[in-house]
Amino acid sequence: MSDTAAQPRSDGDESDGSSAGAAADDPTDPDDEQPAGPVSTGAESVVAALEAAGAKTAFGVQGGAIMPVYDALYDSSIRHVTMAHEQGAAHAADAYGVVAGEPGLCMATSGPGATNLVTGIADADMDSDAMLALTGQVPTEFVGNDAFQETDTVGVTRPITKHNYFAGGADTVGDTVGEAFELSRAGRPGPTLVDLPKDVTQDETDRTPGPATPPAGTDPDPNADAEAVEEAARAIESAERPLCLFGGGVIKGDASDEARTFARSYGIPVTTTMPGIGSFPEDDDLSLSWAGMHGTGYANLAITHTDCLIAVGTRFDDRLTGGIDTFAPEAEVIHVDIDPAEISKNVYADYPLVGDAGRVLDQLTAAVRESPDAGAWRERCAEWKETYPLTYATPDEEPLKPQFVVEAFDEATDDDTIVTTGVGQHQMWASQFWSYSEPRTWVSSHGLGTMGYGVPAAVGARVAADTMGESDRDVVCFDGDGSFLMTMQELSVAVREELDITIAVLNNEYIGMVRQWQDAFYEGRHMASEYSWMPEFDKLAEAFGALGLRVDDYDEVAPAVEEALDYDGPAVVDFHVDPEENVLPMVPSGGANGKFATAEDQL
Amino acid sequence: MSGESPDDRADEESTDPRPATDGGSAAGEGPETDSRPMPSEQPGPRERDHPEGRRNLEGIRIDPVVEAEHESRRAVISALVEDEPGVLARVSGLVSRRQFNIESLTVGPTTVDGHSRITMVVEETDPGIDQIEKQMAKLKPVISVGEVAGDAVTSELVLLKVEADDPAAVHAVSEMYDGKTVDAGPETITVELTGDKTDVDSAIGAFERFGIVEIARTGPTALARGNTPTAPGEKPGTAGEPTTHDD
Numbered sequence: 001m002s003d004t005a006a007q008p009r010s011d012g013d014e015s016d017g018s019s020a021g022a023a024a025d026d027p028t029d030p031d032d033e034q035p036a037g038p039v040s041t042g043a044e045s046v047v048a049a050l051e052a053a054g055a056k057t058a059f060g061v062q063g064g065a066i067m068p069v070y071d072a073l074y075d076s077s078i079r080h081v082t083m084a085h086e087q088g089a090a091h092a093a094d095a096y097g098v099v100a101g102e103p104g105l106c107m108a109t110s111g112p113g114a115t116n117l118v119t120g121i122a123d124a125d126m127d128s129d130a131m132l133a134l135t136g137q138v139p140t141e142f143v144g145n146d147a148f149q150e151t152d153t154v155g156v157t158r159p160i161t162k163h164n165y166f167a168g169g170a171d172t173v174g175d176t177v178g179e180a181f182e183l184s185r186a187g188r189p190g191p192t193l194v195d196l197p198k199d200v201t202q203d204e205t206d207r208t209p210g211p212a213t214p215p216a217g218t219d220p221d222p223n224a225d226a227e228a229v230e231e232a233a234r235a236i237e238s239a240e241r242p243l244c245l246f247g248g249g250v251i252k253g254d255a256s257d258e259a260r261t262f263a264r265s266y267g268i269p270v271t272t273t274m275p276g277i278g279s280f281p282e283d284d285d286l287s288l289s290w291a292g293m294h295g296t297g298y299a300n301l302a303i304t305h306t307d308c309l310i311a312v313g314t315r316f317d318d319r320l321t322g323g324i325d326t327f328a329p330e331a332e333v334i335h336v337d338i339d340p341a342e343i344s345k346n347v348y349a350d351y352p353l354v355g356d357a358g359r360v361l362d363q364l365t366a367a368v369r370e371s372p373d374a375g376a377w378r379e380r381c382a383e384w385k386e387t388y389p390l391t392y393a394t395p396d397e398e399p400l401k402p403q404f405v406v407e408a409f410d411e412a413t414d415d416d417t418i419v420t421t422g423v424g425q426h427q428m429w430a431s432q433f434w435s436y437s438e439p440r441t442w443v444s445s446h447g448l449g450t451m452g453y454g455v456p457a458a459v460g461a462r463v464a465a466d467t468m469g470e471s472d473r474d475v476v477c478f479d480g481d482g483s484f485l486m487t488m489q490e491l492s493v494a495v496r497e498e499l500d501i502t503i504a505v506l507n508n509e510y511i512g513m514v515r516q517w518q519d520a521f522y523e524g525r526h527m528a529s530e531y532s533w534m535p536e537f538d539k540l541a542e543a544f545g546a547l548g549l550r551v552d553d554y555d556e557v558a559p560a561v562e563e564a565l566d567y568d569g570p571a572v573v574d575f576h577v578d579p580e581e582n583v584l585p586m587v588p589s590g591g592a593n594g595k596f597a598t599a600e601d602q603l
Numbered sequence: 604m605s606g607e608s609p610d611d612r613a614d615e616e617s618t619d620p621r622p623a624t625d626g627g628s629a630a631g632e633g634p635e636t637d638s639r640p641m642p643s644e645q646p647g648p649r650e651r652d653h654p655e656g657r658r659n660l661e662g663i664r665i666d667p668v669v670e671a672e673h674e675s676r677r678a679v680i681s682a683l684v685e686d687e688p689g690v691l692a693r694v695s696g697l698v699s700r701r702q703f704n705i706e707s708l709t710v711g712p713t714t715v716d717g718h719s720r721i722t723m724v725v726e727e728t729d730p731g732i733d734q735i736e737k738q739m740a741k742l743k744p745v746i747s748v749g750e751v752a753g754d755a756v757t758s759e760l761v762l763l764k765v766e767a768d769d770p771a772a773v774h775a776v777s778e779m780y781d782g783k784t785v786d787a788g789p790e791t792i793t794v795e796l797t798g799d800k801t802d803v804d805s806a807i808g809a810f811e812r813f814g815i816v817e818i819a820r821t822g823p824t825a826l827a828r829g830n831t832p833t834a835p836g837e838k839p840g841t842a843g844e845p846t847t848h849d850d
């Protein structure tokens with residue numbers, strides 16, 4: 001990347017849209033792209049640039065400083081989904097991007113509109129999700145004067161964006177927006193932002209934006225160094241206990257096929273990170289499901305004992321590694337990542353392979369000549385799977401176990417069902433007790449751990465599936481009672497837009513993960529974690545105009561699941577589950593992965 | 604609590620609370636899960652075998668006996684950047700956010716319009732220095748970044764305002780350090796000095812006896828010697844017109 005970054009930059013400010021090679025290098029489907037039409041204002045230039053870049057849907061909330069852009073959207077082919085809150089717009093755009101595989105687009109006005117986007121932008125940044133945020137800004141002459149609804153949006157969002165821009169003029173704003181859109185998906189994806197002063201969008205211009213291209217040096221070489229690949233291949237061939245670790249980068253890079261081919265070709269067991277869920281089918285014999293704090297015991301044991309870890313598209317988050325000193329302590333690490341800055345950031349890479357996940361996996365598949373002799377290792381992994389299955393006790397009476405609800409939905413739906421979640425215990429059960437087999441079906445907040453992500457994400461996921469012509473796919477949101485209450489206003493959007501989503505609230509009247517930690521590490525002092533004051537969600541759902549159901553018993557689960565899934569529109573099922581149920585297994589924070597607890601008294 | 608009495612489901616076949624739905628949730632899944640071992644039957648954390656190896660805090664696999672820790676060292680990092688608004692905030696924000704120990708930071712224009720050079724001195728371990736370079740390289744306005752070779756020319760500037768009780772002595776000391784008097788009044792004398800860190804430090808020590816009233820000091824700036832480019836890949840003066848993103 002540094003090589004290309006050093007290239008002279010000649011595609012200057014006054015690029016007239018004819019810069020050579022721009023369209024040819026464009027990684028996106030050319031069918032999506034249309035030349036931008038004639039424009040008369042900065043705002044029309046913004047919308048023309050978005051259309052030309054292939055944006056189909058925007059999520060946002062109107063407001064004073066962004067009004068010119070909304071006015072220009074009036075005649076646009078871009079569908080705008082008005083959200084109840086800007087945070088919902090950012091999460092919806094994020095989830096839309098995850099499902100559709102292209103940058104999500106969210107919009108807000110200046111000041112409070114922009115600051116309300118911040119959580120969603122930070123979430124996308126942590127999960128490397130391609131997203132473009134457009135924010136209104138007070139007119140340039142008022143900037144810095146504490147004008148009405150002014151915030152230094154560029155300053156506020158600088159640490160949580162891949163890059164952000166302050167639009168300078170009506171003539172250039174379209175190119176800026178196009179560049180920001182492409183930058184968000186170039187190389188390692190991430191959120192970008194363009195702050196749009198009202199005068200810039202209102203001013204007249206007749207300058208049609210040129211083809212959108214990412215800035216020079218930001219679209220790195222997809223292939224890893226051939227010599228490094230050869231060295232890594234030799235390490236794989238001679239490994240006795242090889243293990244694949246597929247992260248979110250495998251999914252963002254659309255490399256699931258290559259990942260499956262690679263692991264199956266050489267009989268290498270596979271574990272994923274949580275964002276990597278869906279990259280490899282969990283019902284495959286080679287799958288060890290996902291690793292980390294609440295990952296499976298067998299995944300964590302495999303990571304602890306592997307001698308060759310082939311890590312693809314993961315940044316070795318601490319929720320995955322536990323204590324660094326005990327992470328894969330005997331493994332040589334082959335690290336494939338598009339972002340050179342991830343190499344040796346948290347875990348030292350013995351074999352760094354910088355490149356696109358799919359391309360490098362293809363390179364590796366070609367370079368490994370014989371399978372590693374891993375028969376005994378595969379048997380050992382299989383034994384661990386037998387010994388430490390994901391399980392839970394189902395006493396013959398109430399209360400209902402939340403894991404049972406997740407399994408019930410999994411049984412009742414197809415493999416292409418999209419699952420979104422909030423953050424908390426329900427998120428862990430939704431990832432543990434659902435068998436994922438396809439990429440882009442698991443949509444969750446990983447790095448930032450944003451409670452309230454689930455409902456707006458379900459809106460974004462539903463809109464994405466519908467936009468892709470996949471209206472027959474189910475979208476199921478698992479949420480907790482605390483998480484649901486944070487963004488449930490977006491249910492109004494689902495009702496208005498007639499979005500077919502099913503929200504399963506696993507209601508334990510606790511902020512459950514905190515309660516679990518308080519029991520384990522704070523002597524059971526339930527400070528501020530008891531949510532016995534929760535409203536009746538089924539009735540709230542009805543008040544919003546959605547279908548509302550309540551379930552307390554095991555024998556009500558299947559009929560409620562069926563009714564909710566069959567309902568053509570948003571449905572909320574309030575499952576009153578065992579308030580004392582814990583998420584297990586668990587690696588205590590900073591602990592050794594191999595020493596996961598399978599019961600509370602082991603913590 | 605789930606840990607207290609994990610009932611074995613095999614004993615509950617007849618009283619299984621789960622509905623026997625057709626193709627629904629629980630059907631077909633019951634008998635299979637009933638044979639799964641419950642936590643009480645599984646080897647606990649201490650009963651499992653654990654590898655001998657480990658890693659240090661930088662994630663480097665180490666011999667169980669020999670600890671491999673990296674010493675901090677002083678490194679001069681030079682970055683060629685696009686001179687757009689906010690570039691310094693981006694760089695300094697990145698460095699402070701990641702808790703890198705920054706010793707000094709200087710910025711100034713280059714001969715190419717729209718390009719600036721940032722020179723940063725940091726005290727970090729080798730992996731830390733590596734990360735600083737990589738993270739800076741990710742920033743969009745950063746064109747090129749790298750550590751300046753150890754034999755590079757480095758220099759910093761200090762302005763010293765001292766009391767003017769003995770102008771002749773101040774002048775003498777100033778000459779010793781190749782300094783220049785830039786302002787002289789009845790009360791104070793201001794001297795300008797340049798040199799590497801040690802030169803400047805010892806000059807300040809020498810001026811202390813006159814009574815230093817105020818001091819302003821830059822951090823070092825640096826250029827690699829000879830034909831070696833200061834930032835990797837840099838072609839001084841030939842970098843062409845810079846990219847700007849807006850006006």
